[in-house]
Amino acid sequence: MSDWFDADGPVESVNIGDRGFQYGDGLFETIAIRDGQPRLWNYHMDRMTLGCERLALARPAEADLRAGVTSALQRSGFCKDACVVKLVVTAGGGARGYGRAPVDEPSVYFGVSAATLPGKESWRDGIETLLCATRLAAPSATAGLKTLNRLEQVLARSELAGTGIFEGLTMDAEGEVICGTMSNLFVVHDGKLRTPSLARCGVEGVMRRHVITSLAEQGIRTDIRSITLADMNNSDEIFICNSQFGMLPVRRCMDRLWPVGRVTREIMAVLADSGIAECRW
Amino acid sequence: MSDWFDADGPVESVNIGDRGFQYGDGLFETIAIRDGQPRLWNYHMDRMTLGCERLALARPAEADLRAGVTSALQRSGFCKDACVVKLVVTAGGGARGYGRAPVDEPSVYFGVSAATLPGKESWRDGIETLLCATRLAAPSATAGLKTLNRLEQVLARSELAGTGIFEGLTMDAEGEVICGTMSNLFVVHDGKLRTPSLARCGVEGVMRRHVITSLAEQGIRTDIRSITLADMNNSDEIFICNSQFGMLPVRRCMDRLWPVGRVTREIMAVLADSGIAECRW
Numbered sequence: 001m002s003d004w005f006d007a008d009g010p011v012e013s014v015n016i017g018d019r020g021f022q023y024g025d026g027l028f029e030t031i032a033i034r035d036g037q038p039r040l041w042n043y044h045m046d047r048m049t050l051g052c053e054r055l056a057l058a059r060p061a062e063a064d065l066r067a068g069v070t071s072a073l074q075r076s077g078f079c080k081d082a083c084v085v086k087l088v089v090t091a092g093g094g095a096r097g098y099g100r101a102p103v104d105e106p107s108v109y110f111g112v113s114a115a116t117l118p119g120k121e122s123w124r125d126g127i128e129t130l131l132c133a134t135r136l137a138a139p140s141a142t143a144g145l146k147t148l149n150r151l152e153q154v155l156a157r158s159e160l161a162g163t164g165i166f167e168g169l170t171m172d173a174e175g176e177v178i179c180g181t182m183s184n185l186f187v188v189h190d191g192k193l194r195t196p197s198l199a200r201c202g203v204e205g206v207m208r209r210h211v212i213t214s215l216a217e218q219g220i221r222t223d224i225r226s227i228t229l230a231d232m233n234n235s236d237e238i239f240i241c242n243s244q245f246g247m248l249p250v251r252r253c254m255d256r257l258w259p260v261g262r263v264t265r266e267i268m269a270v271l272a273d274s275g276i277a278e279c280r281w
Numbered sequence: 282m283s284d285w286f287d288a289d290g291p292v293e294s295v296n297i298g299d300r301g302f303q304y305g306d307g308l309f310e311t312i313a314i315r316d317g318q319p320r321l322w323n324y325h326m327d328r329m330t331l332g333c334e335r336l337a338l339a340r341p342a343e344a345d346l347r348a349g350v351t352s353a354l355q356r357s358g359f360c361k362d363a364c365v366v367k368l369v370v371t372a373g374g375g376a377r378g379y380g381r382a383p384v385d386e387p388s389v390y391f392g393v394s395a396a397t398l399p400g401k402e403s404w405r406d407g408i409e410t411l412l413c414a415t416r417l418a419a420p421s422a423t424a425g426l427k428t429l430n431r432l433e434q435v436l437a438r439s440e441l442a443g444t445g446i447f448e449g450l451t452m453d454a455e456g457e458v459i460c461g462t463m464s465n466l467f468v469v470h471d472g473k474l475r476t477p478s479l480a481r482c483g484v485e486g487v488m489r490r491h492v493i494t495s496l497a498e499q500g501i502r503t504d505i506r507s508i509t510l511a512d513m514n515n516s517d518e519i520f521i522c523n524s525q526f527g528m529l530p531v532r533r534c535m536d537r538l539w540p541v542g543r544v545t546r547e548i549m550a551v552l553a554d555s556g557i558a559e560c561r562w
Contacts, residue, residue: 002377004297013294014302016285016390021295022369023431024305055432056439086377088303091435096283096367096394098431098462099438109297113377137418137482139454141436149430150304150379151336154372155422157380158337173420181379201418 002086002111005072007064011109018107020090023098024148026106027051029087029206031069032115032243033078034277038069038085040243043206048089051145056102057091065108072110084244086111090148117245118166123268123281126251126260127166129180129240131229132156138172138200146203157181167240169253172201176226183242184208187227187235188263194223194231207241207276214274215267237261246276283367283392286353288345292390299388301371304379305429307387308332310368310487312350313396313524314359315558319350319366321524324487329370332426337383338372346389353391365525367392371429398526399447404549404562407532407541408447410461410521412510413437419453419481427484438462448521450534453482457507464523465489468508468516469544475504475512488522488557495555496548518542527557 004011019025029048032039045062052059069085076083092107094100118127134156142149156170160181167180179185179202186195186208193215198204212222232238233256241247247268249260272280285292300306310329313320326343333340350366357364373388375381399408415437423430437451441462448461460466460483467476467489474496479485493503513519514537522528528549530541553561 002298011297014297016292016295016392017283018302019435021299021302022429023435024429025432025435055436084377096365096392096397097438098434099441100435101439101442111297111377116377134422135420137421139416140418141415141433147432148303148305149432151306151428151430152422153379154300154304154306154381155336157378158382160380161382 002113003076005068005075005110005112006108007068010075014107014109015093017093018090019092019094019100020088020107020148025055026088026090026148027055028089028146028148030243031085031087033073033083033085036073039275040206040210041066043209044087047146047204047206048087051147052089052106054142054145055091055147057089057106058102058104060089060106060108068108068110072112076112078112078114082115084113084115086113088148115244117278118248120281122166122248123279126249126258128252129167129169129250130160130163130165131254132159132168132170132181134159134170136170136172136178136201140201143201144198144204153181171229175229177229177232178202180240183240185227186211186222186239186241187232188237188261189231189235191263192223193220193263194225194227196227197225205242207243207246210274210276211241211247211267211271214270218270237264239264239267246271246278283394284357286349286356286391286393287389288349291356295388295390296374298374299371300373300375300381301369301388301429306336307369307371307429308336309370309427309429311524312366312368314354314364314366317354321487321491322347324490325368328427328485328487329368332428333370333387335423335426336372336428338370338387339383339385341370341387341389349389349391353393357393359393359395363396365394365396367394369429396525398559399529401562403447403529404560407530407539409533410448410450410531411441411444411446412535413440413449413451413462415440415451417451417453417459417482421482424482425479425485434462452510456510458510458513459483461521464521466508467492467503467520467522468513469518469542470512470516472544473504474501474544475506475508477508478506486523488524488527491555491557492522492528492548492552495551499551518545520545520548527552527559
């Protein structure tokens with residue numbers, strides 16, 4: 001469970017009229033806290049800024065968000081541990097009905113919870129995935145963003161219940177693999193790295209951006225374009241990434257098995273060197 | 282603004298961990314109250330039942346929902362007026378993360394607010410619409426349902442701000458007209474009635490079902506299939522419907538003007554006879 005705070009202190013509830021509750025009219029970021037500091041903060045801020053623009057919310061001042069994270073960590077007593085802060089920004093209260101004016105003062109909440117990371121063997125041996133029956137609709141008006149409208153992920157992720165499988169991969173209607181329910185996907189084919197375009201649906205994860213950027217600094221290019229299921233199954237190695245666990249090799253999706261390959265290991269080393277300590281397995 | 286209640290009495294807030302707030306993991310119905318009674322109650326229950334099945338929520342007992350509506354109306358003091366009850370059913374609290382087990386006891390809330398109906402001239406002269414730039418993504422895992430994930434409607438409806446235009450019509454990516462932001466659409470062409478299929482996206486409104494059913498009882502068939510923008514613009518008459526206003530002729534969408542035609546008038550008379558008093562203009 002999480003402890004929740006706003007700028008003033010602990011909160012247990014939100015107004016029932018909050019548009020976040022009524023319509024999912026808002027955004028969130030799930031920020032890894034390591035050594036008391038938010039990781040990839042600038043990337044989280046960039047995505048929040050983009051989301052606020054698209055939803056016509058004034059982006060809360062970065063200093064206020066940062067102070068809110070620090071205060072929530074201190075109050076929760078989690079500040080010295082590896083943990084997670086979920087930053088939620090909503091359109092707040094307002095009249096009934098879908099339409100609204102741009103919001104000058106969005107509501108902001110900070111939820112702190114313990115990190116829930118898989119066992120060490122996951123980085124060594126890779127994790128198992130399944131292909132979700134739930135498809136992502138496209139083109140989504142909120143493609144790339146992390147909004148409070150997450151029913152597709154709820155339905156897709158619920159398909160994993162009782163299986164022990166770590167992650168579900170989701171496709172769009174055309175059979176293109178888009179992302180995991182809580183992660184982004186990369187495939188390696190003939191030594192080349194590819195990750196799905198998220199222009200039509202899916203969430204542009206901060207760790208995905210960090211992988212692409214860190215590799216680019218090493219002169220390694222990531223090709224961003226559509227990946228069909230056949231493309232994925234024909235690939236030599238695949239891995240997933242997210243803000244919490246960094247990256248993890250995928251050793252299985254349905255009947256297809258992959259080795260934890262050389263390129264995946266090299267990229268894990270690059271990520272570890274860039275400060276994503278989980279990848280130093 | 283709305284007054285909110287649960288089964289026990291007034292509520293002002295919901296737990297911040299409620300999955301309705303965190304993920305939009307829930308459903309709602311917007312029920313017209315006329316002469317103190319919910320209108321088209323059975324159709325609202327049918328859609329709620331279908332939605333609960335699709336989201337793996339136990340459907341709250343119908344008697345409890347009906348009692349909750351009655352209680353909310355009495356407590357709010359709205360019971361003798363035309364008003365609206367928004368019935369919200371969510372997956373309630375739960376652990377962090379998208380996935381969840383089926384929910385045996387969803388949270389249920391009842392919001393009561395005054396009816397907000399357009400002026401009488403709207404039924405006589407028709408209303409204006411615009412074509413929203415916001416498109417509906419498809420195929421949606423929640424097509425037809427009225428879930429708490431409503432950002433597409435928020436974005437589409439916000440396009441109307443300041444225009445004085447009554448409704449926005451939304452298309453999918455292929456240019457098929459699906460529905461209004463808060464209504465369903467019918468077109469009349471060569472005397473034949475059509476309404477868009479909602480198999481891929483859009484909300485199956487209770488008044489849409491009531492129109493189709495009431496006309497079928499009169500021997501009038503509604504063709505349910507895709508309607509392109511060209512189809513709509515080539516049609517002779519168009520109208521929209523929803524649970525609150527019944528049906529309204531559309532006299533304009535962008536540059537296209539329509540008369541309030543004979544078929545539309547006849548259907549309004551059928552609806553009025555079926556108990557949708559607003560249609561007796």
